[in-house]
């Protein structure tokens with residue numbers, strides 16, 4: 001019998017990498033194997049994120065983040081730069097409406113120059129929630145259904161109050177998991193933690209060591 005899709009009741013006819021494989025550099029580019037034991041779940045065609053194009057959106061936003069470690073930066077200089085060279089229109093689309101800014105990565109650190117660009121955050125949120133649903137299915141064989149609240153530490157929220165709430169929530173969850181063993185075989189690219197109770201499931205995802213995501217699901221109650 002074929003296994004069901006991690007996200008719906010259809011047949012899982014494809015393998016979905018969690019998170020997307022395109023985030024993990026190829027050995028030929030880095031000389032290091034960052035694709036050790038990648039996690040996969042069964043997925044129907046509709047819920048396979050590679051086929052929907054949302055993998056590419058997630059990768060673009062992540063590699064544009066100022067918080068990347070050397071692996072993330074390597075992707076910017078390698079694959080991403082080559083994609084832009086091949087298709088300059090793609091670069092102008094990505095940076096259109098961008099605002100030059102000076103920013104500090106941490107308080108008291110040196111100011112750096114950058115470009116603030118608008119991102120497709122709805123699509124980003126959707127992919128991150130799907131990653132959590134897939135990880136949850138991988139861990140528990142249960143499907144994750146419910147509404148979710150999500151904060152990304154590598155995007156700037158225009159609403160200052162939301163920005164502060166996001167920083168506080170992420171710091172809290174970072175401290176909570178700080179002593180726990182990281183889940184994921186390639187922590188320089190991605191690792192995660194999660195905890196759940198009957199009402200909520202909390203995920204803490206980290207990409208390229210410093211790009212943090214907090215997702216809090218409220219489980220749907222069945223009567």
Ligand SMILES: [Zn+2]
Nearest residue numbers: 005008044047
């Ligand atoms: Zn599906």
